[in-house]
Amino acid sequence: xxxxxxxxxxxxxxxxxxxxxxxxxxxxxxxxxxxxxxxxxxxxxxxxxxxxxxxxxxxxxxxxxxxxxxxxxxxxxxxxxxxxxxxxxxxxxxxxxxxxxxxxxxxxxxxxxxxxxxxxxxxxxxxxxxxxxxxxxxxxxxxxxxxxxx
Numbered sequence: 001x002x003x004x005x006x007x008x009x010x011x012x013x014x015x016x017x018x019x020x021x022x023x024x025x026x027x028x029x030x031x032x033x034x035x036x037x038x039x040x041x042x043x044x045x046x047x048x049x050x051x052x053x054x055x056x057x058x059x060x061x062x063x064x065x066x067x068x069x070x071x072x073x074x075x076x077x078x079x080x081x082x083x084x085x086x087x088x089x090x091x092x093x094x095x096x097x098x099x100x101x102x103x104x105x106x107x108x109x110x111x112x113x114x115x116x117x118x119x120x121x122x123x124x125x126x127x128x129x130x131x132x133x134x135x136x137x138x139x140x141x142x143x144x145x146x147x148x149x150x
Contacts, residue, residue: 025089032092035103
């Protein structure tokens with residue numbers, strides 16, 4: 001990672017960073033749309049590209065950070081534009097994380113309910129000392145196997 005020493009080099013580095021951020025934002029928006037539509041398999045296919053872009057974006061951001069003082073002095077208007085771009089990106093990322101967390105919570109709820117239903121069906125239906133039906137003992141439940149392959 002080289003330090004930025006000229007205004008032309010600063011412009012190139014900022015342009016590269018901007019392009020990477022815009023590409024990643026596009027992938028995040030596409031992933032958000034696919035997960036909302038319930039197309040998890042298609043959304044999972046985006047992950048390798050997302051990981052690669054994230055790594056490149058991180059390296060580019062580290063280069064900009066190491067030369068932050070020079071950048072603020074030589075191209076202050078581009079630095080201000082970068083801050084606005086980062087705010088926009090933060091909003092896209094936040095929306096994506098909310099959608100992914102919601103999908104995770106829903107799928108976890110489905111699995112927990114399925115596990116509970118299977119445990120109830122596998123245990124004998126008896127009444128306890130209070131006259132009410134007893135709930136199944138979790139220690140006697142059958143394991144639930146799930147294929148994580150989409």
